[in-house]
Amino acid sequence: MEYKTNNKNIIYLDWKNKEHVIAVCKLHVELLPESILSKMGNLFLSKFYYSKLIKEKLIEVYLYQLNGEFVGFISCTNQPYTFMKIGQKKYLFLILALMGVSVLLKPSRLSLILSMGKDFSKYSIILTDFKKKFGDKMGYLVSFGVLMNNNVLESYRQNIDNIQEVGISSFLLNFTADHFKFNNKSHYYLMTLKVNNKAIKLYKKHLGVFIDSDENNESYVVKYDF
Numbered sequence: 001m002e003y004k005t006n007n008k009n010i011i012y013l014d015w016k017n018k019e020h021v022i023a024v025c026k027l028h029v030e031l032l033p034e035s036i037l038s039k040m041g042n043l044f045l046s047k048f049y050y051s052k053l054i055k056e057k058l059i060e061v062y063l064y065q066l067n068g069e070f071v072g073f074i075s076c077t078n079q080p081y082t083f084m085k086i087g088q089k090k091y092l093f094l095i096l097a098l099m100g101v102s103v104l105l106k107p108s109r110l111s112l113i114l115s116m117g118k119d120f121s122k123y124s125i126i127l128t129d130f131k132k133k134f135g136d137k138m139g140y141l142v143s144f145g146v147l148m149n150n151n152v153l154e155s156y157r158q159n160i161d162n163i164q165e166v167g168i169s170s171f172l173l174n175f176t177a178d179h180f181k182f183n184n185k186s187h188y189y190l191m192t193l194k195v196n197n198k199a200i201k202l203y204k205k206h207l208g209v210f211i212d213s214d215e216n217n218e219s220y221v222v223k224y225d226f
Contacts, residue, residue: 001078002060003179010175013061013073015054023070024050024061031145034193039112041105044098050075052091058083059142062175064168072146074172078183080140081131123191123213126221130189139180139188144172173206181226189223 002012013020025045029038037045053059058079064072077083088095103109130138146169166174180188191213192199200220203210208222 001057001183003175003182005175005178007175009065011063011065011070013050013054013063015051020063021046021050023063024073024075027063027070027073027145027147028075028143031147032143035143036112036116037143040099040109041102043105044102047098048087048091048095052094053083053087056087056090058087060179062172062179064146064172066168072168072172073143074141074176074179075143076176076179076188077140077142078180078185080138080189081127083140123219123221126211126213130187130223134187137184137186139183139185141176141188141190144176144190146172169202170206173202177224177226185226187223187225189221191219192222193219 004012011020013024015021025042028035028045028050029042032038037049049059050061054061059075059077061073061075063070079086099109099113103113176188190203190208192203194200200210203222206224208224211221211223213219213221
């Protein structure tokens with residue numbers, strides 16, 4: 001359910017609005033180039049992930065706008081254990097078609113598709129543990145990021161939100177907590193690579209609890225409690 005705020009910088013993504021969908025796809029690819037979704041390409045992102053999943057309320061996306069430009073976003077779900085399974089089941093034929101076209105455009109994506117299940121299993125034990133402990137009180141911050149403004153050699157992350165008077169990255173994390181509280185959640189989690197030092201510093205600042213997510217020691221699950 002959408003959390004409404006008086007802050008005009010935050011825009012709730014409308015899946016029928018092409019400008020919104022184009023903006024979030026561009027942000028996702030630029031900010032999260034190593035994610036499986038980015039590697040699957042814009043077609044998969046725009047025609048399924050940031051359209052159908054939003055249409056079905058399986059994920060909700062908020063864009064952050066600064067001076068008329070979309071510079072950051074969060075993607076979150078109130079159904080952390082099932083949102084992708086439900087989406088895949090309902091849109092199976094669309095997904096297969098999009099994957100087929102994506103592989104034709106870039107054959108190397110075939111190995112990526114085959115590895116998806118293996119990547120999910122990396123943190124499935126932690127997810128199962130969360131489900132037992134927290135049930136429907138757990139939310140998931142699926143994706144999050146704020147652009148770097150390379151043209152002026154500074155980061156949009158250093159800009160201060162004019163309502164909360166904190167950096168945009170901190171504002172979006174605060175907003176994420178407000179979204180989940182509004183949706184009757186007591187906890188939420190996110191994933192981050194251990195090499196992402198800037199993100200880890202931010203999450204520690206916001207008192208996140210860090211949990212090793214896989215045997216390869218490559219990433220953390222970061223959990224927040226309200």
